[in-house]
Amino acid sequence: MASHTFELNGEQITVEAEDDVRLLWVLRDLLGVTGPKYGCGLGVRQACTSHINGKAFNPCSVPVSKITPDDEITTIEGLPATVGKDLHPMQEAWLDPDVAQCDYCQPGQILAAVAKVRQATADGREIEDRDLHEIRNICRCGTYTRIREATKTGAKNM
DSSP, rough: EEEEEEEEEEEEEEEETTTTSSEEEEEEEIOOOOSSSHHHHSSSSOOOEEEETEEOGGGSSBBBGGOOTTTTTOOTTTTTGGGSSOOOOOHHHTTTTTTSSSOSHHHHHHOOOOOOOOHHTTTTTOOOOHHHHOOOOTTTTOOHHHHHHHHHHHHHHO
């Protein structure tokens, strides 16, 4: 068993795990962080989408050994703290149009949306339809229209 240290939702943590264990299982099974969901284990469904150093990634596809002590991992549980509120503006935007139905994919959807907005902002522009087309999280409930509306609303409030 190896020790792995990284920042998780604003807190430096160390966890004992085999090097080849996927980060998703470290988060869920060893650390009790259940926001990232298992969808496929291949980064296709993207229900596990989280942030590493502010960018979207899929912890189901990354062995914990690839995470360094300087890496900052943010899950839906830690997202509000990034803005110092009870809810992140993107989470608030999800409420009014009732985006979530089963809520299984929504944490990953929200984190993907936040990353896209940050990317557009870094490029000096507002979020556009082309950005929304790049969000590939699979939602079995099919709330894609509401997800797009909420992402645009959340972007205005970020």
